[in-house]
Amino acid sequence: MKRAEGRSTCPTNFTVETFGDSWSLLIMRDLLTLGKHTFGEFLRSEERIGPSVLADRLARLERSGVIVRTPSETDARKVTYSATERGIAAIPLLYEAARWGRGGVPVEEDDPWEAVMAMDRHDVLDAWQQAVREGGSLFGGAESAFARLIARARADA
Amino acid sequence: MKRAEGRSTCPTNFTVETFGDSWSLLIMRDLLTLGKHTFGEFLRSEERIGPSVLADRLARLERSGVIVRTPSETDARKVTYSATERGIAAIPLLYEAARWGRGGVPVEEDDPWEAVMAMDRHDVLDAWQQAVREGGSLFGGAESAFARLIARARADA
DNA sequence: GGCATTGACTTTGATCATCGTAGTGACCTA
DNA sequence: TAGGTCACTACGATGATCAAAGTCAATGCC
Numbered sequence: 001m002k003r004a005e006g007r008s009t010c011p012t013n014f015t016v017e018t019f020g021d022s023w024s025l026l027i028m029r030d031l032l033t034l035g036k037h038t039f040g041e042f043l044r045s046e047e048r049i050g051p052s053v054l055a056d057r058l059a060r061l062e063r064s065g066v067i068v069r070t071p072s073e074t075d076a077r078k079v080t081y082s083a084t085e086r087g088i089a090a091i092p093l094l095y096e097a098a099r100w101g102r103g104g105v106p107v108e109e110d111d112p113w114e115a116v117m118a119m120d121r122h123d124v125l126d127a128w129q130q131a132v133r134e135g136g137s138l139f140g141g142a143e144s145a146f147a148r149l150i151a152r153a154r155a156d157a
Numbered sequence: 158m159k160r161a162e163g164r165s166t167c168p169t170n171f172t173v174e175t176f177g178d179s180w181s182l183l184i185m186r187d188l189l190t191l192g193k194h195t196f197g198e199f200l201r202s203e204e205r206i207g208p209s210v211l212a213d214r215l216a217r218l219e220r221s222g223v224i225v226r227t228p229s230e231t232d233a234r235k236v237t238y239s240a241t242e243r244g245i246a247a248i249p250l251l252y253e254a255a256r257w258g259r260g261g262v263p264v265e266e267d268d269p270w271e272a273v274m275a276m277d278r279h280d281v282l283d284a285w286q287q288a289v290r291e292g293g294s295l296f297g298g299a300e301s302a303f304a305r306l307i308a309r310a311r312a313d314a
Numbered sequence: 315g316g317c318a319t320t321g322a323c324t325t326t327g328a329t330c331a332t333c334g335t336a337g338t339g340a341c342c343t344a
Numbered sequence: 345t346a347g348g349t350c351a352c353t354a355c356g357a358t359g360a361t362c363a364a365a366g367t368c369a370a371t372g373c374c
Contacts, residue, residue, distance in 0.1 A: 008205040010268060011258030012186045012251065018261070020179050022332090027179050029169045039351050047164040050333060055352055059243070077341050077350045086260065094169065096250040101168030103246065113168060179361095196322050208363060212323055234370050272319045 013108045017094070018064050023049055023057050025097060028087065031067065032094060032132055035140020066090060088129050095125060112139055112146055119149055172250070175221050180206055180214050182254060185244065188224065189251055189289055192297020194237045223247060245286050252282060269296055269303055276306055 007013055019025045030036040030045055049057075058081060059111070061067045066087035072078035073094055083097055107114070116124055118137075128138050131145035138145050164170055171204035176182045187202055188192040198209055206214075215238060218224045229235035255270055264271070273281055273295070281302070285295050288302035295302050 009262050009265070010186070010203060012190075013183060013204060013258070015169040015254040015258035016179060016182050017270045018258075020177060020182060022173060022177050023175060025173050027169060029167070033169075040314050040349085043351095046167060047170060051352065052334090052354085053332065054329095075342070075350085081349065082334090089226050089260065090257050093250070093253040096253045097172040098168045100250050101173075101175075102244065103169035104171040105166050105168050108166070200322095207364090208323065209325085210361065210362095213360095232321085232371075236322065314338085 018066065019090070019093070021057075023047075024061060025052060027054075027061065028066070028090060028094060029098075031081065031083055032087070032091060032139070033083075033104075033130075033135070033138040033140070034099075035137030035144070037054055037082060038078060039081075061087075079091075083132055087130050091129050091132070092125055094134070095121070095128075115150070116146065119153065123152075124149065175218075175223065176247070176250070178214075180210060182251070183246060184211075184214055184218065184250060185223070185240075186255075187213040188238065188240055188294070189244070189248060189285075190255075190297070192294030192301070194239060195235060196238075199238075216246075219265060224247070239292070240289055245289050248286050249282055252278070252285075272307070273303065276310065280309075281306065 007017070019028065022044055026045065026047055026049070027042055036042055039051075039054065039058070042058070043051060044047065045098075058067070058069070062069050062081075066083055067081050068084055070080050070082065072080055081095075099117060102113060102117065125148050127145040131137060131143065131148070134143065135144065136143040164174070174232070176185065183202060183204055184199055184208070187199055193199055193202075196208075196211065196215070198207060199215070200206065215226070218239075219226050221240055221243075224238050225241055227237050227239065229237055256274060257269060259274065284302040284306050288294060288300065288305070291300065293300040295303065
């Protein structure tokens with residue numbers, strides 16, 4: 001945190017203050033592309049975030065208004081985190097982050113991003129944001145945007 | 158730096174490892190939108206980066222292949238930093254960062270971003286990337302992409 | 315040629331953040 | 345009621361960041 005609040009009124013700087021650290025954007029990725037929703041799921045991310053940093057980042061993202069924390073109704077131990085509309089609005093940013101990052105990472109044959117990047121950008125963003133509004137994500141779960149996009153592509157062919 | 162090299166092969170993580178800190182993306186903003194090119198210009202950024210951190214980030218961005226360091230031919234004290242093609246490819250990311258950030262910052266009447274966001278995204282990205290290839294930037298300098306876009310918009314009207 | 319200045323960094327020492335590991339305590343499950 | 349799960353906290357060591365001052369070559373000005 002530190003001097004982070006309001007170094008300037010530049011929009012880019014605002015984005016940097018919200019997502020410009022080693023973990024915040026990865027948490028948003030887990031939430032929005034993989035459909036992770038609980039502390040434990042985020043903890044088990046590929047990049048191995050520690051619990052103290054995770055707790056701090058979730059609190060910050062909540063304070064920033066991009067995610068909400070909701071205690072589970074069925075299990076009082078559990079808490080679910082989900083994206084607000086402001087968080088959903090960051091999906092194009094995440095999309096461009098994934099697109100640019102593809103150029104620096106080995107191409108994997110069956111990476112679903114390969115298929116996604118071949119689709120129309122606007123279609124992808126629409127389906128993705130809609131899926132998140134309905135509790136889904138890009139790749140995670142049965143009602144994933146990816147599944148819907150693939151089905152539509154097949155139908156059009 | 159630290160454990161930063163290759164936590165995973167996820168493209169989003171690769172982007173985070175390159176730009177995911179408080180300063181790297183702001184340096185790219187200064188370079189690509191404002192047309193700054195020298196150490197001193199970056200130092201005088203609105204957000205007041207310190208010289209040691211700036212030196213470190215410039216070195217990292219160079220190692221990442223998004224910028225190049227070139228000693229000036231006319232003045233042997235000076236060094237100019239400019240974007241590589243890989244850096245130019247990050248322009249859509251910067252565009253989305255600015256777009257998302259607009260929602261968290263007070264709207265300023267004469268902010269050129271307001272005008273840019275009203276234009277066609279594809280046109281803006283094209284003109285912007287072309288301007289950078291020619292040594293310009295989005296807003297900085299006479300041959301700015303912004304000036305060109307405004308002129309074209311006026312001609313079309 | 316001398317001298318203040320510019321420009322690109324380094325150095326330094328104090329402060330701050332992050333890391334990994336080990337809890338803690340409420341809660342559910344058998 | 346014993347054992348596990350879950351969402352965090354606490355902690356000490358390590359690493360990054362900060363502001364301010366300093367280095368040093370190159371330049372502009374007289």
